[in-house]
């Protein structure tokens with residue numbers, strides 16, 4: 001069986017690389033010529049651990065190719081994956097333009113039976129729309145409209161751990177509807193994922209609509225856990241309790257489990273924010289309420305501003321003359337993805353208040369500049385007060401505070417003594433709860449985590465007063 005993957009982003013490239021590594025002959029199609037040229041030259045346009053090695057090995061062994069040639073790509077695969085973006089529109093609903101344009105392109109190029117597998121995250125009913133778009137093109141060409149099937153196979157990989165997630169899935173959700181091709185489609189999907197089902201079946205078979213909704217339900221559930229813990233953390237701060245102890249206390253209950261209970265400065269990324277919005281939007285369109293998911297989003301919006309609110313409480317609303325360091329820009333470690341990263345909200349807010357921001361991220365610096373330029377469109381002067389540095393310690397010279405926004409491994413055990421010497425005021429706002437509050441108090445570093453008994457912890461290190469009294473407001 002041959003595989004074509006349409007869309008060479010995080011999901012498409014990982015899918016293509018992993019399936020080629022399992023022995024399938026894969027063609028990856030993308031409409032972005034620059035991206036395809038890079039891939040053909042052995043470069044990888046995104047940062048995802050292990051991806052470069054996997055692609056170059058399978059490319060060298062002739063199992064994976066990259067192209068912009070739609071006809072070649074459609075001819076190649078027995079299975080055609082759709083893995084293009086489904087970004088949020090203004091009203092929160094998913095933009096299906098890329099998915100439907102791929103469907104039409106498939107219909108224009110189809111010559112014999114193909115199984116179209118939708119891997120993009122799409123609202124319920126999208127498979128029907130894909131089917132209709134392909135049929136429309138086939139009918140235009142006077143061809144049989146029965147020479148394809150559409151199944152749903154949502155993807156559950158996490159960025160930063162994408163290859164491991166793909167190669168060792170908890171489950172594989174496959175939605176297939178009744179119809180003349182049902183048996184054939186089920187057999188093809190079974191063959192495709194046979195390597196993952198050897199010991200026990202990880203495939204959960206269902207109908208297409210349920211599969212489409214399963215993806216949103218999974219992301220909304222995970223996002224809800226995070227927002228729930230963020231609210232517990234904020235309450236813990238007010239009450240003098242420690243959310244990390246609470247996390248361990250509740251995680252030990254098998255019914256709850258330990259995963260996705262980490263409080264922090266809000267969730268970001270290309271999935272949770274847009275998928276929760278899309279779910280709410282779908283529910284609205286069908287006259288249903290999604291109160292829990294709505295609340296999850298609201299809590300997350302508030303959480304992204306929490307660190308700035310705390311800083312302002314200490315230093316005043318006007319941060320002119322203040323220097324703030326930021327460690328971590330990507331929405332999570334091990335990725336360069338800046339989509340909906342909390343750092344974007346934090347940095348813009350600091351710049352708008354007049355602060356000078358010096359930031360460091362091990363890999364996302366370039367993407368961060370692109371994102372911040374977008375965020376500051378029309379207010380470009382704000383970026384005069386922003387600079388990126390190449391080493392974490394370089395961000396700290398003379399700063400009034402350090403904000404840690406992404407839990408990259410190399411931030412876990414920094415040289416606190418050296419940091420203290422470098423900063424104007426030793427004050428850390430830890431958005432990912434990396435540090436031990438008591439240890440930092442002993443070192444004489446003012447510290448605020450998320451839900452770490454903040455009201456009780458050593459904030460006795462007073463902020464430095466600036467020379468111009470107005471700047472101390």
Ligand SMILES: NC(=O)c1ccc[n+]([C@@H]2O[C@H](COP(=O)([O-])OP(=O)(O)OC[C@H]3O[C@@H](n4cnc5c(N)ncnc54)[C@H](O)[C@@H]3O)[C@@H](O)[C@H]2O)c1
Pocket residue numbers: 006007008009010011012029030031032035083084085086098101102119120121122155156157158159270271
């Ligand atoms: N990123 C993740 O971690 C993740 C995980 C699971 C599911 N998803 C879902 O998978 C889908 C893809 O996400 P992504 O992060 O890989 O997106 P992405 O933006 O990284 O990549 C999408 C790619 O599709 C290409 N493309 C767009 N239209 C095309 C067309 N007509 N023909 C060929 N190529 C086209 C773009 O050029 C781009 O390279 C989304 O629906 C997303 O919600 C993403």
Ligand SMILES: O=c1ccn([C@@H]2O[C@H](COP(=O)(O)OP(=O)(O)O[C@H]3O[C@H](CO)[C@@H](O)[C@H](O)[C@H]3O)[C@@H](O)[C@H]2O)c(=O)[nH]1
Pocket residue numbers: 121155156157158159160219222226259260261262263264265266267268269270271272275331332
């Ligand atoms: O306990 C936690 C876990 C995560 N996060 C934050 O949540 C966001 C998302 O993290 P994660 O889920 O690890 O990364 P994604 O790559 O966005 O993966 C999510 O979104 C993908 C796209 O739909 C799904 O495929 C994955 O299953 C789902 O975990 C990040 O900002 C994290 O910092 C927390 O704040 N606390």
